[in-house]
Amino acid sequence: MKVTVVGTGYVGLVTGACLAEIGHHVICVDQDEMKIEKLKRGISPIYEAYLEDMIFRNIQEQRLSFSIDMEAAMPGSQVVFIAVGTPSLEDGDVDLSQVEKAAREIGKHLSAYTVIVSKSTVPVGSCRRIAQIIKKNLIKEVSFDVVSNPEFLREGTAIYDTFHGDRIVFGSRSKKAVDILTELYKPLHQKILVTDPESAELIKYASNAFLATKISFINEMANLCEKTGGDIQAVAEGMGMDQRIGNKFLQAGIGFGGACFPKDVSGLLKTGEKYGYDFKIIRQTLAVNSTQKQKPLEILEKIIEDWKDIKIGILGLAFKPGTDDVREAPALYIIKELYGRGVHVKAYDPVANDNMQSVLSFPVTYCNNPYDAVSDCDAVILVTEWQEFKELSLRKIRRLMKRKIFIDGRNVFASESMKKKGFDYYPIGICCKEIMTQNLVEGEIYIDESEKSNYTGSGTWNQIFTCN
Numbered sequence: 352m353k354v355t356v357v358g359t360g361y362v363g364l365v366t367g368a369c370l371a372e373i374g375h376h377v378i379c380v381d382q383d384e385m386k387i388e389k390l391k392r393g394i395s396p397i398y399e400a401y402l403e404d405m406i407f408r409n410i411q412e413q414r415l416s417f418s419i420d421m422e423a424a425m426p427g428s429q430v431v432f433i434a435v436g437t438p439s440l441e442d443g444d445v446d447l448s449q450v451e452k453a454a455r456e457i458g459k460h461l462s463a464y465t466v467i468v469s470k471s472t473v474p475v476g477s478c479r480r481i482a483q484i485i486k487k488n489l490i491k492e493v494s495f496d497v498v499s500n501p502e503f504l505r506e507g508t509a510i511y512d513t514f515h516g517d518r519i520v521f522g523s524r525s526k527k528a529v530d531i532l533t534e535l536y537k538p539l540h541q542k543i544l545v546t547d548p549e550s551a552e553l554i555k556y557a558s559n560a561f562l563a564t565k566i567s568f569i570n571e572m573a574n575l576c577e578k579t580g581g582d583i584q585a586v587a588e589g590m591g592m593d594q595r596i597g598n599k600f601l602q603a604g605i606g607f608g609g610a611c612f613p614k615d616v617s618g619l620l621k622t623g624e625k626y627g628y629d630f631k632i633i634r635q636t637l638a639v640n641s642t643q644k645q646k647p648l649e650i651l652e653k654i655i656e657d658w659k660d661i662k663i664g665i666l667g668l669a670f671k672p673g674t675d676d677v678r679e680a681p682a683l684y685i686i687k688e689l690y691g692r693g694v695h696v697k698a699y700d701p702v703a704n705d706n707m708q709s710v711l712s713f714p715v716t717y718c719n720n721p722y723d724a725v726s727d728c729d730a731v732i733l734v735t736e737w738q739e740f741k742e743l744s745l746r747k748i749r750r751l752m753k754r755k756i757f758i759d760g761r762n763v764f765a766s767e768s769m770k771k772k773g774f775d776y777y778p779i780g781i782c783c784k785e786i787m788t789q790n791l792v793e794g795e796i797y798i799d800e801s802e803k804s805n806y807t808g809s810g811t812w813n814q815i816f817t818c819n
């Protein structure tokens with residue numbers, strides 16, 4: 352089948368390359384000339400495992416090509432994917448300008464029946480709007496269908512996710528369109544759910560908002576663990592063993608980031624507002640996440656008395672491992688805050704140094720390896736759990752650091768072992784101070800000095816704890 356993909360961001364490129372891989376003839380169009388020039392030479396603008404090889408191979412085998420010209424790309428395409436960006440506006444609403452522009456251009460170049468697929472994440476009702484725009488811009492009278500086909504890939508595992516997805520969703524009332532798309536995706540052998548466009552559009556937002564809420568929930572549990580002496584990893588393990596809950600997306604840390612969760616949760620909240628509905632849970636999901644990002648700073652505020660001449664090393668800049676994407680990355684927020692306190696920030700990421708440098712105007716020292724990034728530092732904050740960091744020589748890290756404050760934002764290391772190695776170690780959701788067992792009276796509540804003034808409880812219980 353001949354397919355056009357409009358937009359060569361993560362989704363456009365992965366969709367295009369994977370459809371070519373399963374035998375279709377795909378042309379990817381982008382308005383960004385430089386990107387297209389690179390892609391024509393087989394160079395991927397994003398870091399994603401296996402993607403560049405797949406692009407290169409499919410160009411060579413003449414199933415994949417790139418263009419900036421919609422007029423040349425569209426003729427003969429049975430399916431046109433819209434995979435352009437839908438970023439957040441200032442107020443959290445969804446900016447649909449790229450989608451609307453793509454729809455106008457598709458309308459102008461439509462010459463025979465075509466299935467137009469919305470792969471971009473768009474608010475409920477957008478397929479209807481896309482169809483209106485296309486209709487308004489048609490040069491000649493042709494029929495077409497617009498189908499919502501949301502994308503569920505994760506950055507870092509995008510190719511795997513495409514070939515091993517849990518489901519493919521088609522939102523359409525047209526049997527003809529659904530049959531064509533079913534044929535297109537047939538080689539993937541995945542479960543297909545066919546529903547109306549409105550439900551398909553909502554499935555995408557509901558899925559992202561639910562996963563983000565699961566993360567905020569476990570982060571709140573982590574905060575409670577710190578106060579009560581629990582260990583969030585044990586709590587998550589115990590919860591995850593219940594198959595109704597599942598063990599995925601229960602990794603506590605310093606909050607979620609990326610191009611999608613923050614913007615899609617805000618977008619769903621805005622949809623609620625537009626329809627007169629206050630979506631209380633996801634409002635709190637966002638609020639919890641923004642507090643969680645502050646955790647490393649809260650920890651440091653308690654330890655560092657004078658910020659003058661403080662040097663801090665950041666390990667990991669990408670919003671998650673496996674990608675060079677720094678959009679809404681927790682590291683962005685942390686670096687800005689540290690810079691505001693006059694800290695000299697050193698940073699290292701295996702692949703995202705350049706991207707961070709292009710969005711941050713502050714003078715950060717970008718390093719070529721993790722050891723340089725921690726060298727002579729008062730504190731280190733591990734922000735992204737790259738495999739490379741799990742294999743670090745901690746003895747060397749300790750030796751290189753000035754003070755030994757280690758904030759582990761992703762709970763990569765074991766508390767006991769870090770303490771034994773001489774670090775002043777701060778994981779997330781794990782109570783770190785030694786539990787004092789002398790002079791304790793059963794039935795009394797013991798809390799840390801700094802928490803005394805906040806304690807308002809009147810009862811007693813048998814658990815004895817001290818916390819950071």
Ligand SMILES: NC(=O)C1=CN([C@@H]2O[C@H](COP(=O)(O)OP(=O)(O)OC[C@H]3O[C@@H](n4cnc5c(N)ncnc54)[C@H](O)[C@@H]3O)[C@@H](O)[C@H]2O)C=CC1
Nearest residue numbers: 358359360361362381382383435436437449453471472502
């Ligand atoms: N990044 C991800 O992992 C995922 C993204 N999504 C959704 O997919 C959509 C695309 O996301 P990304 O790939 O991250 O986008 P992106 O913002 O990285 O890239 C969009 C691309 O579209 C191009 N573009 C914009 N308007 C165009 C036009 N009229 N004609 C030709 N090219 C045009 C831009 O130049 C850019 O290269 C968004 O709605 C996003 O929410 C969904 C699932 C996963």
Ligand SMILES: O=C(O)[C@H]1O[C@H](OP(=O)(O)OP(=O)(O)OC[C@H]2O[C@@H](n3ccc(=O)[nH]c3=O)[C@H](O)[C@@H]2O)[C@H](O)[C@@H](O)[C@@H]1O
Nearest residue numbers: 502503504505506600601602604606607608609611670671
């Ligand atoms: O719509 C999208 O763009 C995509 O958004 C997410 O994918 P992605 O943002 O690439 O990455 P995730 O693996 O979901 O991680 C998102 C953020 O949550 C954080 N996270 C994830 C899992 C967890 O247990 N804890 C946690 O803090 C990660 O560190 C990261 O910052 C969804 O997982 C995809 O299904 C969806 O297609």
